[in-house]
Amino acid sequence: AIERTFSIVKPDAVAKNVIGEIYSRFEKNGLKIVASKMVRLSQEKAEGFYAEHKERPFFPALVEFMTSGPVCVQVLEGEGAILKNRELMGATNPKEAAAGTIRADFASSIDANAVHGSDAPESAAREIAYFFAEEEICAR
Numbered sequence: 202a203i204e205r206t207f208s209i210v211k212p213d214a215v216a217k218n219v220i221g222e223i224y225s226r227f228e229k230n231g232l233k234i235v236a237s238k239m240v241r242l243s244q245e246k247a248e249g250f251y252a253e254h255k256e257r258p259f260f261p262a263l264v265e266f267m268t269s270g271p272v273c274v275q276v277l278e279g280e281g282a283i284l285k286n287r288e289l290m291g292a293t294n295p296k297e298a299a300a301g302t303i304r305a306d307f308a309s310s311i312d313a314n315a316v317h318g319s320d321a322p323e324s325a326a327r328e329i330a331y332f333f334a335e336e337e338i339c340a341r
């Protein structure tokens with residue numbers, strides 16, 4: 202089925218100037234960018250986005266990292282978009298990410314891991330709505 206998923210190009214990848222290379226991976230693999238913007242996350246916005254991880258030991262470092270510089274947020278659309286994007290990203294820890302994946306090629310640590318992607322339909326819907334109004338998403 203055609204799905205939508207939510208994606209973030211994280212501060213490390215924006216700083217490395219590889220936004221376009223990452224967008225290109227999406228486009229070359231059948232995912233359409235149907236919404237996109239660059240934003241700087243406030244502490245509150247980052248904490249809310251990652252609320253499910255609030256009790257994890259890595260939460261403070263995660264929020265600090267995600268607010269350390271601008272990010273690009275996207276909605277990606279395509280056949281099986283949620284799983285396809287997770288395959289393109291590779292494992293959360295870049296040391297475990299398969300060769301040729303975004304994280305293997307651009308990430309440097311488990312925090313500075315270049316991209317975020319929704320892991321399930323429910324999280325995709327919640328994450329898209331957390332960043333985009335319906336009229337910012339362009340059917341195409």
Ligand code: CMP
Binds near residue numbers: 263
């Ligand atoms: P992301 O997909 O954005 O979701 C939560 C983030 O927490 C994850 O990517 C990692 O960048 C970061 N993180 C840091 N440490 C861990 C860990 N031990 N397990 C999972 N995620 C971690």
